[in-house]
Amino acid sequence: MxxxxxxxxxxxxxxxxxxxxxxxxxxxxxxxxxxxxxxxxxxxxxxxxxxxxxxxxxxxxKEILGVSSSFWQMLFNSIVITGGTIAIVLILAMAAGVGLSRIQFKGRQAVFNYFIMGLLFPLTVAVLPLMLQLRTLGLTGTRLGVVMAQAAFSIPLSVFIFTGFFKEIPQELQDACDIDGGTLLTFFRHVIVPISTPVVSTVSILVFVQSWNQFLLPLLVLSDQAHYTIPLGVMQYQGQFASGWNQIMGFIAISLLPIGIFYFSMQKYVIEGLTSGAVKG
Amino acid sequence: MKKAIVCVLMVALVVAMGMTSVSCQKSEGKAASAGPVEIDWWVLSGGAGADDPRTEMNKRVAAEFEAANPNVKVNVNVFENEAFKQKIQLAIQAGDPPDLFHSWGGGVMVEYANQGQLTDITDYVKSTLSKKIGIGALGVYGYDGKYYGAPYDMGAVALWYNKDILAEVGIEVPKTWAELLTAVPKIKKAGYVPIALGAGDKWPAHFWWVYLAMRIGGIEAFNAAYGGSGSFKDETFVNAGKELQKLAMLQPFQTGFLSASYDDESRIFGDGKAAFELMGQWAPNVQANNSASGEGVKNLGVTTFPAVEGGKGALTDVMGGGNGYIVGANAPKETVEFLNYFLSVENQKEQVALEGIIPVVKGAETVLEGNTKAIAEAVGNAGYYQLYYDQFLPPAVGEAVKDAVAALLAGSATPAKAAAMVDDAWQMEK
Amino acid sequence: MENIKTLYSVKKLGLILLLIGPAFALFTTFVVMPVFQGAYYSLFDWKGIGPLNDFVGVKNFVRLFGHEPFRTAIVNNLKVVLFSLLFQLPTAFFFALLIGRQKFPGAIVFRSFYFFPYVLTEIIAGVIWRFIYNPQFGFLTQLSGLIGPEKTEIAMLGNPETAFNAIFVVIFWKYIGFHMILYIAGLQGVPKDLEDAAVIDGASPLEVIWHVIIPSIRNTIMISVFLSVIGSFNVFDIVWAMGQGGPDHSTETLVTYLYNFGYKRFAFGYGSAVAIVIFFLCLVFNVLYQKYIVGDSRS
Structure with missing residues (x-):
């Protein structure tokens, strides 16, 4: 038995x-x-x-690496654009998350809903008015324009995740800071920052994946080839008068390396980050 | 873990700051150097990566012009074909066209002009460019007596064939549509694809329908529909659909042609697996680039689109088009001088070698030979030269033509419905 | 006292502005304003430039619903939703149960392999899958040569009947890992003693899953459903990369339709109307979701 x-x-x-x-x-x-x-x-x-x-x-x-010295330029652009987007999203969404979860004020829920509304609207459908907006601000053709637009569209989900996370912090901890004569800043430094690692990594990773893979927005905003990101490079490469499949596969193989290396070396954090954030949300 | 995250964050921050300063520097640089005039030039890539010979040539020409004109800076922006189409549309709609950019002329260009997005360069065309380029070719970049740019390439869509396959199967080069239809089963029997077609990109498929309409109804049918005395629902266009349907019934195209790209099409022909391809003057170049074996380009022949029995069109009627550049609104006045500089006999000859164009500047045609020469002659002898519909007609109508042909080939539209789809779009646009 | 209170509230207001203001400004400038502009444009026959003077009211919307490819697009989007809910999410849940619990040998390795497609760039995934689906030398064609008597060319993408199914496979492959990860995370929170108690009571594995595990990860499932539905309505990159909504509009989805019939044809008012429909569909779903699903779980 x-x-x-x-x-x-x-x-x-x-x-x-x-x-x-x-x-x-x-x-x-x-x-x-x-x-x-x-x-x-x-x-x-x-x-x-x-x-x-x-x-x-x-x-x-050999041929591709020899020919595409532009690959390194594209890698640099991808890193700059993704890095910039992550930085802006983290700073702005984290601050907003604290504001929306730790301060009582009239209309708080309304502001929160206002942000959440953005979840329903993907970048793709607002692309033309967005282009007009970028032009008004003089941001067409710049990497900064891509960063700002990407960051803006990442705000809703990030604010959602941060707010949910910070809400879980017991009020007593915040009160303790107030009683000690501290301000929200103290609270921020002594409570929020130390415990935020998982949520920060969640948001970073979500934004990273979105921004790194974004195709349409950089395509429409950037015109100088020297500003091209990796997805644009792949499209460019397998273009009108494309070379053989072996070369396309070779180019993709190289293009996948950065994200592959990032993913497999960081995968513990990637997955932990994703899971911890999502469950709280 | 925490450390790692902090590190990532620091890097992200530093990078972001670095970027802002880079972009600041750039805008400062632009503002401070109000002196040099900048020309934004959008060109199509040859798709061979960074060492693409076309891109290299364009950059070299730009550098030469800069050297001769120290106050001018030419920014060469290279785009892949489909990406360019997306981008230019957004740029035009956002009211922000580049100074000089690729165009196939025709109705799409007219649309840009109607929206006030192009510079009228009629005076310069008449005073300078018309001295070296024939007025017929220039006409593609003009409308209603006004010119907005100039071509660098002007060719024709023709029926390319693989001589080896035709010899092996034992058929003659088809002179009539009926001959082509009877050839199809024979070629299939011999194990080859009769016709390579990339209908996923739509424009290669619409060539077939347009040529049929030209052969059946001649210039009169198109002029009637375009001018308003007739319509795209007329018999000619319905019959063009019927003939195309007849061809499609024989299943002459490679498996999966409905989603195949133009690259797939040229690859199949270039590898010597298909007997025919209906394509423009650039076809041999692309076939060679895309094929692995090069079998299909060894013994390449070209002929005019076959005649349709009882049709009013002449065999010399040609559908084609070219490649050229048009000048965007608010472009600096030096732009036309650069365009003129680009259109030199030497540059044209180099383009013939690099991308197989049919040159438009007088004196450059001497380097043509073989098939391309035949095409250049066909263009020269054309009694009726029709620009591709998808470029000649306004964008919404051009898209409708391509959609209608795709629906016809997929069997979801009857010839009459396909013609009606085109006419509906045309009536809405008129 | 009064003074202090005002001072306090001014300070508080400043703090609120400082914390929420920047995100609010960025979000408003680049998301909300373009969206509202788009809503306004949808009432005009407008080509994207020039004055907005051809007011057509709801004509764009009327035309939209009378257009066959648009109806195909809506049906396709609903198919993606259904397919995701009926197949993708349950499969993801199955894999989460398989490798996400107890001590499964090599769990971390498996997890990362299953999840990898999610981090892959859509446009690259599209190129790879077009290669795999190639009718002349693709995987299915080769397979037919191995199984059958002779090689038959199989064109999934080239046949309007099968093209969308071929795209389903890619969507399935691309996003299943994401949902699996969500479920694995949820499973960590299932109380072990509850599960053990059920097993001791003689519950079968299926009963344990149904009565213990699923109720405990209800929240996770709700999030997964929400993201999946909203994502399904907005699916674009993959479909675009696999064939731009073709052949013959058979794989059109709402966003590719917007592209093909809005931007490509210079019909910007019309395209904006499509955007509004997408937004409205998501909004309706969100309201229903909040009311029936979230509301239900609270009670």
Missing amino acids: IFKQHFQTTRDKAIKFTIALVTAFIMFYPILVVYLGAFKSKGQINADPFGIPNPATLETM
Whole structure:
């Protein structure tokens, strides 16, 4: 009996593990296709698009890295734009979150709802009026314009998450700061900052993923190729008079490296950040 | 963990500050240097990454012009084709056109002009550019007696064919539509794709319908519809749909052509898997770039679109178009001088070599040979030269034509409905 | 005393302005104002530039609902919603149960592999999947050669009947990891003793899931549903990258429709009307969600 139970659980585990393994392979397969393709010649990829490169050639990669010195420029732009967006969102949304959760005032719920309304409106549908707005402010063609617009559209979710998180802090802690003659600033420094790590990482990661992958907005705002981000570069590369699939795959393979490295080295934080924030919300 | 986050934050902050200062510097630089005139020039890429020869050439020409005119700075902005179409539309709608930008002329350009987004350069065209470029080619960039730009390339859409496949299957180059229709099953039987088509991008497919309408109804049918005495619901356009439907019934295109891109189309033809491709003068260049084996470009032939029995159109009637640049509103006056500089015989010859254009500047055509020469001659001999509908007609109508042809090919619209779709859009726009 | 109070409230007002003001300003300038401008434009026949003088009232909306591709777009969006709720979220929940609990060997590795598509750029995902779906040499075509007697070219994206299903697969693949992560997080909060008690009472695994686990992660499920529905109404990048709403408008969604029939045709008033419809649909959902789902759980 005991033996049977043991046997069953082992078998159960084996089945579960196999399911997990197969799924992982399926989920990762498209990425695998990219990396296999990147090491093939033009003839190879046409003859055998999904097989293992035989022989593997570094020619494609060399060509791309040699040709696309612009890749480094694009990487820099992506980092600058994403970094800027994260910084602005964190500062503004965190402050607003504190204001909306820790200060009692008339119309607080209304202001909160006002921000939340933005959740219902994606960037895509407001693109033209947004362009007009950016032009009025003289921000078309600049990276700052992309940053401001992206940050603005990230505000609703971030304010939502921060407010929810800060609401959980017991009022006594805040009162204690007040009694000690401190202000909200003290409270901010001694209570909020030390406990905010998870929520800050949640928001950073959400904004990071959105901003890094954003295609439409930078496409419409930026015109100088020297300002192009990585997604724009991929589009540019597989353009009108595109080269072979091996080169497109090679270019994508390289483009995926920064986010891949970031993700797999930080994945513990990425996932913890996402989970802690989302559950609170 | 905390440390890591703090670090990330610090980096983000520093980067953000760095960026603001960069952008500040830039705007200061712009304000302080009120002296040099800046020309924003939007060009299409050749898609070969940073070392794209077309981009290199454009940058070199810009640098030469800057050297000769120290007070001018030419900013070369390179875009991929589809991205350009999205961007220019937004820029125009936002009232912020670049100074000099790519255009296929026609109704789309007229729309920009109607919205006050272009500079009228008629005087300069008449005094200077018309001396080296034929008035016919310039006409594509003009409307109602006014000119807004100039072409650098003017060609025709023609039927490209793979000589090897035709020889292997044992068929002649089709002179009539019926011959093409009878050739299709034979080519299929031999294991080749009769016609490569990238209908996902829509514009390659609309060529077929427009050429059929031209062969069936000639210039009169189009003029009647365009002028208002007839309509796009006329027999000619319905019959064009019927003929196209006949072709589609034979399933002459590669599997999945409805979602295929133009790149897919040229790849299939370039790899020697398809017998025909209906495409413009740039086709050989793109076929060669996209193919792995190059089989399809070894023995390339070109012919005019076949005649339709009983049709009023002549075989010499040509649909085509070109590439050129138009001048945006508020462009500095030096822009036209730069355009003139760009349109030199030497530059045109270089463009022939780099991207297979059909040059428009007199004296550059001497470098043409073979197929491209044949196309240049077809353009020269054309009795009726029709610019692609999707560029000639206003944008909403051009889109409707492409949609109608896609619906026809997908089998969701009858020839009559397709014609009605076009006419509805046209009536709304008129 | 009165003085102190005023002083206090001035100080408080300043503090509120300082904390909330900047976010409020940024949000208002770049989100709210453009949205309201768009709403206003939707009442005009306007090409995006020049004076707004061709007032057409609700004509744009009337035209919209009479247009077949628009109806296809709405139906497609509803399909995405349904498909996500019926297949994507339950599958995500299944994987969360599979690898997110107790000691599953290599859980972290699996988690990161399942989640990776979510961080991938949509436009890049589109290029990769178009390669996989390529009718001439794509995965399905190769597979048909291995399984069947001879290779048949399979064109999922090129067939209006199957194109949207092909896109579903990509949406499924791209976003399932996100919901799985939400559920894994929720599962951490399920009280272990409750679960054990149920097992001792002889409840089957399914009963445990239904009566213990699901009620305890109700909040998480609600968030996941909310994000999934709002996201489904606004799906754009993936669909665009897979075929711009084609072939023959069969994969059109509301946002691609806005692009194809608004911006591309210089019909900006018309495009704005589409934007308003999207906003309205999300708003209606939000109201229903707040009233019936959130409200229900509170009682």
